[in-house]
Amino acid sequence: MLTAFARAFRTPDLRKKLLFTLGIIVLYRIGAHVPIPGVDYQNVQTCVDLARSGNSSLFGLLNLFSGGALLQITIFALGILPYITASIILQLLTVVIPRLEALKKEGQAGTSKITQYTRYLTVALAILQGTGLVATVRSGTLFSTCPVGSQIVPDHAVFITATMVITLAAGTTCVMWLGELITDRGIGNGMSMLVFISVAASFPGALWSIKQSGTLADGWVNLGSVVLIGFVMVGLVVFVEQAQRRIPVQYAKRVIGRKSYGGASTYIPLKVNQAGVIPVIFASSLLYIPALIAQFSSSTSGWKTWIERNFVKGDHPYYVAAYFLLIVFFAFFYVSISFNAEDVADNMKKYGGFIPGIRAGRPTAEYLSHVLNRITWPGSLYLGLIALAPTVALASYSGSNQLSGTSILIIVGVGLETVKQLESQLQQHNYEGFLR
Structure with missing residues (x-):
């Protein structure tokens, strides 16, 4: 890089x-x-x-x-x-x-x-x-x-x-x-x-607050542990974000006049984490609503006390369970609306493409939906674990929101995409061609 x-x-x-x-x-x-x-x-x-x-x-x-x-x-x-x-x-x-x-x-x-x-x-x-x-x-x-x-x-x-x-x-x-x-x-x-x-x-301030959370020796130990765990999580996020299931696609060869078209082999890349960080944002925003309602409410009823006790801090078991389930649900929901298997199958059929062993049209759409559902399960579970693990582990430290799994997902995802775009532009400049 x-x-x-x-x-x-x-x-x-x-x-x-x-x-x-x-x-x-x-x-x-x-x-x-x-x-x-x-x-x-x-x-x-x-x-x-x-x-x-x-x-x-x-x-x-x-x-x-x-x-x-x-x-x-x-x-x-x-x-x-x-x-x-x-x-x-x-x-x-x-x-x-x-x-x-x-x-x-x-x-x-x-x-x-x-x-x-x-x-x-x-x-x-x-x-x-x-x-x-x-x-x-x-x-x-x-x-x-x-x-x-x-x-x-x-x-x-x-x-x-x-x-x-x-x-x-x-x-x-x-x-x-x-x-x-x-x-x-x-x-x-x-x-x-x-x-x-x-x-x-917000990362430097959050790390410094963890360093100041204890005595001089304990602060440096806590900081070193958090940094080490952070590097491990970054490696895990990079591995999963780069992982994809490649569906092979073969295009039939067509002859129009004196020219032939098609006959090429390609693939459809289906990422394990097809939804990105969107399900985490959806789940977090939805869980903020009860806490905001309770904070603005002037009553002293039991529901307000229950929400403030269970849904204001991010380390309560009820909050953790609801957060995890919402992330899994929104992962499937967002993937279903962002990737239309029927449109992909229709476009492949229109241009003479097919998946080897699968008939064109509706069987192709059903096959793509089946594969997408299977790889969305590990992707959604990965999102839930990454989003919750740092939040629960650092719940006792100030600045734990800045060191959450959401921030790690955003930093690694944007960093990877930026470096890819930079490398693609570098390859275009380094290509000399046949003529000087």
């Missing part, structure tokens, strides 16, 4: 792309530390320090995707999460709404239209989530460990509240624009790169 980056910096146009990507990342990190108007920055810092020492985990995942900007209430507090949510919603609606399904099949023009719809939905979700965040900050429920009497938003005027919401929505729109700039003029997928930077930015 380091050799690929060194070779890329020696290539002029790749060097420009890498420097442009680094410049956008610097702007993104600067925006993650600029507070929004109407917020008392000193009280925010006091509450953030107390929340870290208290290991507040309710908004841990949201804060992770914003690179720590959510708890600091900066202009990029919402981060890229509204865009991720909008993209997932559009993918789900593509299966339900025939108009979106037709747009998806139109090629580049249809994809551009769906991307435009995603942008509009991102802005709407940013306004909605920004309103919720401002209401949470004003009510004092964002931090449960703030000193008594410390107000994060001193002025509750309508104009100040509207300014805060507009600033948060504008910050999300700016983050979306920066991600698209990286995609167009930089290296890698821009949105994935910003998520990668947000997650990676």
Whole structure:
């Protein structure tokens, strides 16, 4: 990987792309530390320090995707999460709404239209989530460990509240624009790169908090153990993320005029983890809803106490079991809507392709669905174990949300895809051809 980056910096146009990507990342990190108007920055810092020492985990995942900007209430507090949510919603609606399904099949023009719809939905979700965040900050429920009497938003005027919401929505729109700039003029997928930077930015602080969790000797032992386990998990994630089942496909040879077409052999790569990190995000978001309802509720009923006892901290057995089962369910659900076996079988039949030993058409679709279900089982179980193991093991340490299995999956997945894209562009530049 380091050799690929060194070779890329020696290539002029790749060097420009890498420097442009680094410049956008610097702007993104600067925006993650600029507070929004109407917020008392000193009280925010006091509450953030107390929340870290208290290991507040309710908004841990949201804060992770914003690179720590959510708890600091900066202009990029919402981060890229509204865009991720909008993209997932559009993918789900593509299966339900025939108009979106037709747009998806139109090629580049249809994809551009769906991307435009995603942008509009991102802005709407940013306004909605920004309103919720401002209401949470004003009510004092964002931090449960703030000193008594410390107000994060001193002025509750309508104009100040509207300014805060507009600033948060504008910050999300700016983050979306920066991600698209990286995609167009930089290296890698821009949105994935910003998520990668947000997650990676919280790692040093989380590791340092583990080092300070005990005495001097115990702190270094804890830090070394976590780093060693982290390397083992990274190796496991790389192994599984690269694993795939290759379905052989043979295309019949056709003669049209004086030219012959087809006759080639290829394969359909089915990854073991076909859904990526999406099921973990779905499951985490769904489990946040009961905790948020209980936190905003003013009653003292038994259901609120039961939720706060079982679903606020991530190491309770009920929470662990529900989290694991939801990850497995959403893995199968997302794979079923993202990979349409019938469409793949129809396209193969249209162009004269077939799987050796399997008849074209419906038998091919049934065979692909059968294989996909079989490899989704180990993929979903792997996702559940990776997402839960670090969370349960580090439950006693502050910063355990930043060192969760979700963050490891994101960092390894985005890193692999970026290096692959960089190596493919390097191969294009190193190809000399027959003519000088």
